[in-house]
Amino acid sequence: MQVTPVLLALTLALAVPSCSAQQPCNLTGNWTNDLGSNMTINELNSKGEFNGSYHTAVKATNNEIKVSPLQGYQHVKDQCKNATFGFTVNWNFSDSITVFTGQCFVNNSKEVLKTMWLLRSHVNSLEDDWKATR
Template sequence: MAAPPMASLLFSVFSLVFLGEGRAFPTGAPQAPGKCRLEGTWVNELGSRMSISALDEEGRFSGSYLTGVSASQNPIRTSGLSGAQQQGPQPTFSFTVQWSFSDSTTAFVGQCFVTESGEETLETTWLLREAAPSHAQDWKATRVGKNTFLRLK
């Protein structure tokens, strides 16, 4: 015997709302990510290594950066960095590196994330500006890129 039309409609609504058309719903509340901290030593996919000091009460920090790659003909040396971060569990941040071995500066912006497995990563985008020998060559003086840093344990 066929179900009355109203009962069929109610079962369909119940199925969509509570059963999700056969999809499994998570049983617990989503886990909030842990707090990501910038201070410490980080390495990126190119082998560049940076160390970030403890943050002051306004979120400012300093540190050092040893790049794993360079277009300069000069020997690579460790360079200073300085920056600031916003507050929050997965903060945004920015810092600049004034390269000690070339006539260039790099500005980084990014965000510190904690993965579901508890690993901290820094996702960054950077602009590198090298000195142009003339105004006519200004067009090729800025590069842009992305790097992911992992905490060195």
């Protein structure tokens, strides 16, 4: 799976619950990034745990791209602030896993996720470990 090292900016068009004059960002919903990948985050539980799915538009494999599951956490100490979060995607079509971490913002009434990611691919030996993480 080839993933270009970009800062993903995911945008969502959903109603946001009222907390204060400054609306908090809501992770729950459907997101699309600047590369055309799509992500769905299901409802958060009271501990800030969530799951969902990720359909990437980027790959470095001949395998057919499949929707892959994601599991994550949102920091829930203060639900009225721009949330920090992290999630893991277990790619269904390759021997790799990606972890994302980021923060949710509201910018000009538009919700934006700013994330960084780390992808780990399977290698067959310790000597090949150097090329397994991007």
